[in-house]
Amino acid sequence: xxxxxxxxxxxxxxxxxxxxxxxxxxxxxxxxxxxxxxxxxxxxxxxxxxxxxxxxxxxxxxxxxxxxxxxxxxxxxxxxxxxxxxxxxxxxxxxxxxxxxxxxxxxxxxxxxxxxxxxxxxxx
Amino acid sequence: xxxxxxxxxxxxxxxxxxxxxxxxxxxxxxxxxxxxxxxxxxxxxxxxxxxxxxxxxxxxxxxxxxxxxxxxxxxxxxxxxxxxxxxxxxxxxxxxxxxxxxxxxxxxxxxxxxxxxxxxxxxx
Numbered sequence: 001x002x003x004x005x006x007x008x009x010x011x012x013x014x015x016x017x018x019x020x021x022x023x024x025x026x027x028x029x030x031x032x033x034x035x036x037x038x039x040x041x042x043x044x045x046x047x048x049x050x051x052x053x054x055x056x057x058x059x060x061x062x063x064x065x066x067x068x069x070x071x072x073x074x075x076x077x078x079x080x081x082x083x084x085x086x087x088x089x090x091x092x093x094x095x096x097x098x099x100x101x102x103x104x105x106x107x108x109x110x111x112x113x114x115x116x117x118x119x120x121x122x123x124x
Numbered sequence: 125x126x127x128x129x130x131x132x133x134x135x136x137x138x139x140x141x142x143x144x145x146x147x148x149x150x151x152x153x154x155x156x157x158x159x160x161x162x163x164x165x166x167x168x169x170x171x172x173x174x175x176x177x178x179x180x181x182x183x184x185x186x187x188x189x190x191x192x193x194x195x196x197x198x199x200x201x202x203x204x205x206x207x208x209x210x211x212x213x214x215x216x217x218x219x220x221x222x223x224x225x226x227x228x229x230x231x232x233x234x235x236x237x238x239x240x241x242x243x244x245x246x247x248x
Contacts, residue, residue: 007171009149021143025133028229047131095229098222105152105219 009104013097017063018090022048023056027083027091030066036082057081065090133228137221141187142214146172147180151207151215154190160206181205189214 018027025046029037037045043053060066065087069080083091142151149170153161161169167177184190189211193204207215 006168009153009169010171011145011149012171014145014148016145019143019145021135021138021140024138024225025135028225029133031229044130045133047134047136091229095226098226101148101152102219102222102226105155105215 011097011101013093014101015090015094017059017065018094020056020059022046022052023060026053026056026060027065027087030081030083031088031091034083036069036080038078038080042081060087135221135225137217138225139214139218141183141189142218144180144183146170146176147184150177150180150184151189151211154205154207155212155215158207160193160204162202162204166205184211 018024026042026048029042029045039050039053042048042057043050046053048056057066057068061068064084067082067084069082071078071080142148150166150172153166153169163174163177166172166181167174170177172180181190181192185192188208191206191208193206195202195204
């Protein structure tokens with residue numbers, strides 16, 4: 001995926017739509033609830049204001065990661081946010097890149113002296 | 125750290141300065157090289173253009189996560205980017221929140237039905 005095979009730390013797979021902090025929390029919440037969550041639940045779980053939640057929902061919907069279903073529950077309007085099937089797969093792919101970042105960071109911090117030799121293009 | 129103890133997925137510790145994709149790669153590279161990296165090395169490892177690298181270096185320097193040392197090497201000007209001691213600690217703290225995101229995502233995806241019961245404020 002990297003444009004340059006030597007760009008070991010480019011992490012192109014960290015899609016900015018999913019990587020943004022609030023949206024990462026929203027996607028993690030939704031991944032846990034295949035039947036969806038309503039606005040109040042998402043707002044509470046992610047610690048967001050109404051305005052921020054709406055804004056981020058719009059971004060996720062436009063990216064086709066979620067769908068927003070409007071219906072009725074006990075005769076009252078009820079809106080449910082659901083992770084799409086495609087969204088779930090893309091989120092899992094994103095998480096695998098995040099795992100790689102952590103592995104890289106842990107590994108690089110541990111084997112500092114040897115990576116110094118390996119990663120520098122040429123000795124200074 | 126959460127404003128709301130029920131905001132399980134707020135991830136306040138994901139400092140936006142470090143969470144940004146390119147800067148995350150730069151910090152991971154620098155964590156591996158305590159003696160620092162020069163511009164060319166960072167550019168190559170992170171797959172960044174000169175302009176983007178400069179812009180992100182400025183953000184990291186202003187946040188006191190890195191320091192930029194100007195000196196000479198073989199009689200030529202040589203600029204070295206180094207992760208500060210404080211920067212290293214803050215990056216490790218950030219990584220521990222990232223680990224939590226992955227644990228949460230893995231756990232929530234696995235135990236979907238039980239978390240549905242636990243996380244919703246009240247049954248629908």
